[in-house]
Amino acid sequence: MEKTKLAFIGTGVMGSSIISHLLNANYEVTVYTRTKEKAKQLIEKGALWAETAREAAGSSDVIFTMAGYPADVESIYFDELGIFSGSREGQIVIDMTTSSPALAIKIAKEASARKMNSIDAPVSGGDVGAKNGTLSIMCGGEKEIFEKVSPILAIFGKDIVYQGVAGAGQHTKMCNQIAIATNMIGVCEALAYAVKAGLEPETVLKSISSGAAGSWSLSNLAPRILKEDFEPGFYVKHFLKDMNIALEEASNMDLKLPGLELAREMYAQLVEKGYGDKGTQALYKSYQ
Template identity: 70%
Template sequence: MGKKKIAFIGTGVMGSSIIKHLLHASYEVIVFTRTKEKAEALIGLGAKWAKTAGLAAAEADIVLTMVGYPSDVEEVYYSEDGIFNSAREGMTFIDMTTSSPALAKRIAADAERKGISSLDAPVSGGDVGAQNGTLSIMCGGKEQTFNEVLPILQVFGKQIVYQGEAGAGQHTKMCNQIAIATNMIGVCEALAYGKEAGLDAETVLESISSGAAGSWSLSNLAPRIIKEDFEPGFFVKHFLKDMNIALVEAEQMNLPLPGLQLAKEMYNELVEEGYGEKGTQVLYKQYERA
């Protein structure tokens, strides 16, 4: 029996690299994104183009979705041209968008009624992790489904963990984003302090990135900050969306998160100033003008 056909909805910074890994692993991949031009390079590598998400799903056994916002997820799954309208019993849906845990549970329940398996499987690792095939993938849904699709996830992921029932993957991603948000403040403040103290930033990094202060952001994004490279590995506008989701969930739990609230306010200022399509490391600009 040949490899399962995969439909991939969304060919952004992360999705494009994941699709390349799947093509390299000899999977047949049908792609859809709103703007075909953004998928031309992938089509040139062997991906097949579909005019709608539903048409992409109609040709596939497994559908991976990775779009921007919960509203985009709803459109991809539930619109007239969405994947549920093309669904067949026995298919598997995997939503890799960072989205609402409640929406993940809704998709799982609707999929089960149609005889479809589903996972919420958001990722972490940014553009570097996607390019290198070393993403961390957090999975919620039925464990049997997780085990069945694990070989596919291993094509582009390294740390792939089953977290529990539907929605658990999204909740875990919220934990991830909370840690990143407050850590990014620390990274930027450390660099700003070092600059004001007259230190060489790269030499400072040599010492602190391998010590107790070490983090992914310090190792991967601080060097970009030093080079004034604020291009996105992950868009600020999407990070702000994630922080809003986490704060809504935390409010429902009666859990105050003052660090996350501060980070959200700082990033929101940057979005208002036009930095929404820059990378999360652009937070440093808050300290350049301090």
């Protein structure tokens, strides 16, 4: 798929790094975001600019989207100047936003009706994974289409796994977020305990990061906490959105998740205190 033309809608913290990888791989990439200034560096690197999502998608074969909230995704696809308004047969849309499984299914149905194809492909790995091209990508949709776009996904992803039909990628991402939510509580409480016990937290991390307590958050976010670095690799406000989606889906399945409910309550309090635009490691603020 070397001559495939790409579009990427959404140039946030992670989207920008992904687009850079695609440009470095010599793909033609047309970008669109609501504020052109945010795409300035990408345009300087060779990305083409479009004035609307419809324009970005129009001449592209594969269209990536990565937005903040499900409402943003719905707008990008279904608005008057959205992707579907100017679609053509054979195009592939890949939504990398962490969004609701129901919306992924809705997009897939509309794509099918227009003789297009759709993959829901949320990612995990944060800003570090995006910069290093090592994101974990969880995919839902038709397997044949997944296999077709896998070489492109491999440019910025490491663990790229087909999970099943449309919506399966989003359901898998909910599993990921559920695991992270309570793990972040554990990371923050371990550091708070280390400080109160008069230990050197950096030294504690050397012991516990490589043991049974080891996790991505402990290895990548705990060091940021100790440096008082609460800038976002992934926004608190977006994590709260994910937990709300997961709890809604769990409720639909008659599944109780008390650990996730506690994490949501704690992150909701962070947002109320003005930390919504900080990284998820800002949960440590609750213990200071």
